[in-house]
Amino acid sequence: MPRNDQLIRQWTLLQLLESSRGFTLDEIVERLPSDYPKHGRTVRRDLEALEAAGFPLINERIEGRVRWRLMDGFRQIPAMSFSPTELMALVISRSLLRPLAGTEIQTALDSAMAKASRLLPAASIDYVQQIQNVFAVGIGPHKTYREHRQTIDRLTEAIAKKRTVQMRYYSASRLRMTRREVDPYRLWYASGGLYLVGYCHLRKEPRMFAVERMHAVTITDHPYQMPLGFDLEAFVQDALTVMRGRPIEVELRFDKATAAWAKDRIWHPTQKITLLKSGGMLMTLTVADSREVVGWVLSFGSGVHIVGPESLRTAVKTESRRILLGCRQAAVERSLHH
Numbered sequence: 149m150p151r152n153d154q155l156i157r158q159w160t161l162l163q164l165l166e167s168s169r170g171f172t173l174d175e176i177v178e179r180l181p182s183d184y185p186k187h188g189r190t191v192r193r194d195l196e197a198l199e200a201a202g203f204p205l206i207n208e209r210i211e212g213r214v215r216w217r218l219m220d221g222f223r224q225i226p227a228m229s230f231s232p233t234e235l236m237a238l239v240i241s242r243s244l245l246r247p248l249a250g251t252e253i254q255t256a257l258d259s260a261m262a263k264a265s266r267l268l269p270a271a272s273i274d275y276v277q278q279i280q281n282v283f284a285v286g287i288g289p290h291k292t293y294r295e296h297r298q299t300i301d302r303l304t305e306a307i308a309k310k311r312t313v314q315m316r317y318y319s320a321s322r323l324r325m326t327r328r329e330v331d332p333y334r335l336w337y338a339s340g341g342l343y344l345v346g347y348c349h350l351r352k353e354p355r356m357f358a359v360e361r362m363h364a365v366t367i368t369d370h371p372y373q374m375p376l377g378f379d380l381e382a383f384v385q386d387a388l389t390v391m392r393g394r395p396i397e398v399e400l401r402f403d404k405a406t407a408a409w410a411k412d413r414i415w416h417p418t419q420k421i422t423l424l425k426s427g428g429m430l431m432t433l434t435v436a437d438s439r440e441v442v443g444w445v446l447s448f449g450s451g452v453h454i455v456g457p458e459s460l461r462t463a464v465k466t467e468s469r470r471i472l473l474g475c476r477q478a479a480v481e482r483s484l485h486h
Contacts, residue, residue, distance in 0.1 A: 158194050162203065170208065170215035247290040247340060251297050290340030291360055300335070302365045303344055307332045312349075312370040316363040326350065330357065331372040334380050345380060347372070354383060356392065385417065386436040393436035399455035400431045406451030415444075430455070442467050 164171065164179060171179070173188050180191075195216060199205050204219035242261060248254045293300060306313045317328045329349040336343045341358060348355040386395045402410055404427035411421055411429050419433040435441055442463050445452060454461040 157190075158198055161191070161194050162198060165205070165216065165218050170210070170217035172213050172215055176216065248293055248337075248342070251293050251300050291342070293342060293359065296359055296362075299359055299362050299365050300342070302367055303332055303335060303359070306367045307334065309367070310371055310373065312368045312372050313365055314368055315365040317357060318361040318363070320358070320361065325363070328357075329368075330355075331374070333374050333378065335359075336380065336384065338384070345383060354378070356384075386434070387438070387440070391436060391438035391440040393438040395434050396437045396441075396457055396460065397432065397434050398441065398457070398460060400445070400448075401453045401455055402429050402431065402448070403451050403453075404428050406448055410448070410451075446471075 160181060161176070164176065173191060176191050177188060195205060205216060206219055207214050207216050209215075242257055245254055245257055303313065305311075312329055312331050314327070314329050316325050318325050327350075330344070331347040331349075332344055333346045333354070334344075336345050336356075341360075344357045344359060344362070345354065346357070347353070348357075384392070386392060407423075407427065407429040410431075411423070415431075416433045416435055418435070419431055422430040424430065437459070441460065445454065445460070445464050446467060454464060
């Protein structure tokens, strides 16, 4: 039995035990989900595994039947004393997960925050509210996933059970829908978006898929094994944000005004910065050759000069001309309408 399946079963079992004053073995079997093995011996093994992991389980004989439950005081943890910095961390973490509103992750966090608030004294609750008026978190441009909760739930289940998924996927680069079979490795949140990293059977290689462009996701009965050498961090390290491609070494020169705010940010793990006597700076980094890099360089406007490579300089010039042409066409259309 795969380790992930055991963890899912034991998590389900723990949720059942923490919400009741006790169940018999038969009652536990009856209340478990349909995909949970309906064997008393399996449940007993999972109960023993939870005990071995340190969860204080108690089995009592009541009216001739053995009932299992969590020890009193463990199911309902007593009120905790939070420090100001811990309260601030809770508030900040809740704000950072705002793009996942409507998903199980956000629901669980909201539930945890509500329970914590009920345990705190009134003065502490007031302090939490004051923090929100003093310390605000801006998460920048991001996608929302309220309408994709079912997709996320299915992907999470498929990853845990190591099952291939089938879906229809809209490719932004090809502007068309294709049918895909994917071995889902990880859900990855980056740059305000949620992505699935997995092996694409159509392209015969690991790919990254935007969750919001997935449709009709179904979990198959086909098991898969993630390659032992697969490293998520290594897979995405060349991307400036999420787009992958051929690695290129980029060298940029920033003027004084732009360097003043750009030098203090980490744009990519490979970046190296050299401050110049003029107040400007040189930056080198190794990133994937993609449209992402072109857009990123353009975001600095006239405050940056591309030292190399020549291919990036050409791509930025071409995109700049297209932007200028688009502006001229828009101006002509406005004048015709007026």
